[in-house]
Amino acid sequence: MSGMASVYRSSDQRSCRIRDRGERRGDVRVRQGPVPPGPGCRTWERRYRNGGSTLLGHGDQLVFRPVDGKISTVVASVPMTPPLPQVRKLLPAALLALTATGLATVDASASASANVSAHARAESAAILRLTYENASRTSGNPKLGFNECCAPRPSIQVDDLPRTGKYAVRSYLNYGDKMVAGGTRAESHTMDIDASHFRSGDTVYYGFSIYLPSTWQSDSREDIVFQWKPWRDTCEADKYPSAFLSVQPNGKWRLRVNSDSKACSTPDSVHKTSYDLADVKPGQWHDFVFKYVWSYGSQGRIDAWYQTHKSPGWRQVLSATGPNTFNDEDDTEGYLKWGLYKPAWNTGPTDVNSRTIFHDNIAVGKSFSEVNPAVN
Numbered sequence: 001m002s003g004m005a006s007v008y009r010s011s012d013q014r015s016c017r018i019r020d021r022g023e024r025r026g027d028v029r030v031r032q033g034p035v036p037p038g039p040g041c042r043t044w045e046r047r048y049r050n051g052g053s054t055l056l057g058h059g060d061q062l063v064f065r066p067v068d069g070k071i072s073t074v075v076a077s078v079p080m081t082p083p084l085p086q087v088r089k090l091l092p093a094a095l096l097a098l099t100a101t102g103l104a105t106v107d108a109s110a111s112a113s114a115n116v117s118a119h120a121r122a123e124s125a126a127i128l129r130l131t132y133e134n135a136s137r138t139s140g141n142p143k144l145g146f147n148e149c150c151a152p153r154p155s156i157q158v159d160d161l162p163r164t165g166k167y168a169v170r171s172y173l174n175y176g177d178k179m180v181a182g183g184t185r186a187e188s189h190t191m192d193i194d195a196s197h198f199r200s201g202d203t204v205y206y207g208f209s210i211y212l213p214s215t216w217q218s219d220s221r222e223d224i225v226f227q228w229k230p231w232r233d234t235c236e237a238d239k240y241p242s243a244f245l246s247v248q249p250n251g252k253w254r255l256r257v258n259s260d261s262k263a264c265s266t267p268d269s270v271h272k273t274s275y276d277l278a279d280v281k282p283g284q285w286h287d288f289v290f291k292y293v294w295s296y297g298s299q300g301r302i303d304a305w306y307q308t309h310k311s312p313g314w315r316q317v318l319s320a321t322g323p324n325t326f327n328d329e330d331d332t333e334g335y336l337k338w339g340l341y342k343p344a345w346n347t348g349p350t351d352v353n354s355r356t357i358f359h360d361n362i363a364v365g366k367s368f369s370e371v372n373p374a375v376n
Ligand SMILES: [Ca+2]
Pocket: 131, 132, 133, 162, 163, 164, 165, 166, 167, 168, 360, 361
């Protein structure tokens, strides 16, 4: 197993940071430090707990691997050309595509980068929009990540059953699949897509559409199909998602919201709230739009709208105020995951032994129209 981390300068220009890209307890986690004299973060040196060290530049990608299941070793650092601009989060989609093209040395082919640019021009001003219309499970975004098991059997692949256009992404999970990132899952994630990250204080719209096959059977335990997941703070052993959408045994779409005003969250300190949003309808695309005012305090708010492709007509299904995320350190943010996560299968069987689900038109933006999953 390997992971990724990024080195960058803080928004106040006064510190350098490396962000943890791992989910496992003990994955490398390097704290921020002051900007050194001279070239600043470019010559910032950090020592890891195993005694290793490396020189890293601003925006460099850092590849690491766990040793003995808990301590990481730097195995390579990959300079980026050009370095990422500080204001990446504010760049329009077209410029984001150019930034992604600059990452081609990491994991993107030239053709994939070209597709990113084409998509950015053709589509809305959304911060992120994944339509899968280039017939790739990355939707042309080389920084999209996957938590999956069981090669060569594909867990996550593009499929010609779309909400709009020609393609969507299909996630498949089987009881007995080897656990990945601490659970039984087949999920796409945006850990390395900084523009999609969120934290307390942000106001963000999210849109996506989910299709359940007509053969979908009710199960005794939930299926988690979309997550808003923050990284851990240094003082935290593990962490719940801030929110996740699930299919419940009672046939409802349920949003679970977890929040904590304490800086160092423990399982006992987290406040949990659940909202049933709508009925689950196999054989239909379910369109969702969420507006989050992310806050670990009373300013938090979640509005949600819903429709199906067979019964178009948006209706608001949630208007909830109050805390909806965690009190985290300045450089701790959250990312998105979608697909299938079946926590019950970590420990035993349930009433079903396999699951297939489809997602399309996953978007992050500043307005309903930017993220509307019913339009291409
Ligand atoms: Ca599509």
